[in-house]
Amino acid sequence: MLAAMSTPAVPSSPQATAVSRGRGDACPGTLRLHTADDGALARVRIPGGVLTVAQAEALADAAERLGDGDLHLTSRGNVQLRGLRQSCGAELTEVLDAAGLLPSHEHERVRNIVASPLSGLDGRGVRDVRPWLSALDEALCASPAARALSGRFLFALDDGRADVAGLGADVTVRAVADGGALLGLGSAGECLYVSGEDAPRAALVAAKTFLALARDRGARVWRISELPFSQDELVQEVRRALAADGIRAALRASVGADVTQGPPPGIVGAALCVHVPLGRLTPRQWRELRRAAVDELRLTPWRGVVVPVPGVGPDDAAGALARLAAAGLVTDPASPWLRVGACIGRPGCAKSLADVRADAERGLAAAGGAPVPLYWSGCERRCGHPRGDRIDVVATPEGGYQLTAVTAGRQPRAALLDDSRDLAAALAAITS
Template sequence: MLAAMPTPSVHSSPQATAVSRGRGDACPGTLRLHMADDGALARVRVPGGVLTVRQAEALADAARRLGDGDLHLTSRGNVQLRGLREQCGAELAEMLDAAGLLPSHGHERVRNIVASPLSGLDGRGLRDVRGWLSELDAALCASEPARELSGRFLFALDDGRGDMAELGADVTVRAVADHGALLVLGAADAGLHVSADEAPRAALLAAETFLTVARERGAKVWRVSELPVPYQELTETVRRSLNAVGIAAAPRTPDGTAGEPGPPPGIAAGALCVHVPLGRLTPLQWQELRHAAAEELRLTPWRGVVVPVPGGDPEAAVDTLARLGATGLVTDPASPWLRVGACIGRPGCAKSHADVRADAERNLAAAGGARLPLYWSGCERRCGHPRGDRIDVVAAPGGGYELCAVTDGRRPRVALAEDPSDLATALAAITS
C-alpha cells in the first residue's frame, strides 16, 4: 500500500541561513573513534584518494586484525574501518602511522582533499593535479591555524575537467586554460585567478582566512556555507589576504564550461575503473585491486576505485577488469548500482529503522528504471546523502519507507510505501 501527497517546496540558497554550532566537531578520525552499534568506527583520511599498495595492505591488515574485515569507502574518497574492538586505538594508530597514513597527528581529521581521480592518466585534464595534492597536504599538515578546521571542511583539486564542481567543497582549485588556476569558495559564482604554482598555498590561506573571519564574527561554524558572510565579501577578504603575502589574485568568473561526472566503470586510457556497491569492499575485492595495481590505487568520491595501468597491454587490461568484476565489483557502466547509495542502516546504527542496504539490494531492479538516483536512509538524518537531484528513500519508524523526490532543492511529492516491495509503484507515483 502507498499514498502520494504534495508537500511544500523547500528552497535553498547559498549562505541564506547562518548556522551556529553549539557543540564541538565530533567528526571521527583515526585517533578519535566513534562508537556505533557494530563496534568502534575509524575514518582514515586519504588525501586525493591516493593509496600506495603498501598503504592499501596496511588498511586491509587493520580491518582484518581489528575490525569487521571490510573497508568502507566514503563520499570523500576516504576509508572507514568498522566493527573495531574496544581499546584498539593505540594499535590502530601505530599500524597506520607506520604506513605513512598519519603524517601529522594534530591534523589527521582535517586532511580532507578530493582530487580528479583520472588526472595525469587519460590526457583529458588541463593539468596533472598530483603536484598540487602533495603540496597542499604538506602545507596543511604544517599549518598551526589549520588544526582548528572542522573534520568536515573540504578542499577540492580539479584538473580542469570539472568533475569536482558538484561535490560542495569549501575551497576548490580548478586548472584553467591559461596555465593558471581558479580558486572558488563554497558555491560562489565567482572566484580568484592565481598562478598555478601558488595554487596550493592560496587554497590553504583561503581556509585560514575563513577561520579568521569566523573568529572575528564570533561564528561557530564548520563549513564556508555556514558563515554569515556573503560569498562576494569573503572572496574579497581572501583576495586581500593573498595579495598581502605576495600572491597575485584577481577576480575571475568561471567560463561556464559544464563539468563531468566521475569516471564510469570500465577501461580508461591509462586506468581501470570500478564501482563499489554501497561503498563496501570485501577482503577479496581489496586483494584483487591490490594485485591489479602496479604502484597505487585511487579512491574516488563516488565510491569507486581507479587502478592506474600506464602503458598496459589492452588484452591484459580486459582480463584484469573481468577478474575484478568476478568479485562483485561493478565494471559495467550501465549497472543500476551506479544509481544507488545508502547509509549504514541496521545493525550498525542504533538510530536506523531498517536494514536499508539489504532492502536496497532487493530493489535494485526498480532503481535501474527510476528517473533519478536513489539514496536509502535508515532515519530522517539521511547521513551521507549526496548533493544534487535524487530520490530519498527514508525508513519510517513504524515500518516501510517514505520516498521523496529532491530536485533543485524542492521536494514536490512524497510517496509512502508500507513495504519495500511497493517501491516500484511508489517511484512511479512521485516521478510521473
C-alpha cells in the same frame, strides 16, 4: 501500499543555511574513534583518495585483524574501518603511522581533499593535479592554524574536467587552460584567478582566512556555507590575505559545475575503473584491486576505485578487469548499482530505523529504471547523501519509507512506501 503527497523543499545539504555550532566538531578520525552499534569506527583520511599498494595492504591488515574485515568507502574518497575493538586505538595508530597514513597526528582529521581521480590518466583535464595534491597536503600538515579546521571542511582539486568541482567543497581549485587556476569559496558568486604555481598555497590561505574571519565575527561554524554573512564578503577578505602573502589574485565570475557520477566503469585511458556496491569492499575485492594495481589505487568520492595501469597491455588490462568483476565489483556502465547508495543503516547505526542496505539491494531492479539515482537513509539525517538530482528514500518511525524526488527547478514530490515490493510503483508516482 503507497500514497503520493506534496512535501516542502528538501535542502540540498545539512549546511544549506547559516548555523551556529554550539559544540565542538565530533567528526571521527583515527585517533578519536566513534562508538557505533557494530563496534568502534575509525575514519582514515586519504587525501585525493590516493593509496600506494603498501598503504592499501596496511589498511586491509588493520580491517581484518582489528575490525569487521571490510573497508567502507565514504563520499569524500576516505576509508572507514568498522567493528573495531574499543581497545585497539594504539595498535591502529601504530599500523597507520608505519604506512605513512598519519603524517601529522594534529592534522589527521582535517586532511579532507578530493581530487579528479582520472587526472593524468585519460588525456582529459588541462593539467595533472597530483603536484597540487602533494603540495596542499604538505602545507596543510605544516600549518598550526589549519588544526582548527573542522573534520567536515573540504578542499577540491579539479583538473579542469569539472568533476570534483561539483561536489560542494569549501575551497575548490579548478585548473584552466591558460595554466592558471580558479579559486572558488563555497557557493560565492565570484571566484579568484591565481597562477597554477600559487594554487595550493592560495587554497590554504583561503581556509585560514575563513577561520580568522569566523573567529573575529564570533561565528561558530564548521563550513563556509554556514557563515552568517555573504560568502562574497569572504572572497574579498581572501583576496586581501592573498595579496599580503604575495599571491596575485583577480576577481572572476564563478563557473558552475554539474554534479557528476564519477568515472564510468571499465577501461578508461591508462586505468581500470570500478564501482563498489554501497561502498563496502570485502577482503577478496580489496585483494583483487591490489593485485591489479601497478603502484597505487585511487578511491573516488563516488564510492569507486580507479586503478592506474600505465604500461599494461590491453589484454592484461581486460583480464584484470574481468577478475575484478568476478569478485563482485561493478565494471558494467549499465549496472543499476551505479544509481543506488545508502547509509550504513541497521545494525551498525543506533539511529537507523531500518536495514536500508538490505532494502536497497531488494529494490535494485526497480532503481535501475528510475530517472535519477536513489539514496536510502535510515533516518532524517541522511548521512552521506549525494548532491544533485536524486530520490531520497528515508526510513520513517512508523515503518516503511518516505520517497522524495529532489530535482533542480521542480517542486519536490513524495510518496510513502510501506512495502519495498511496491518500489517501482512509488517511483512512477513521483517521477512521472
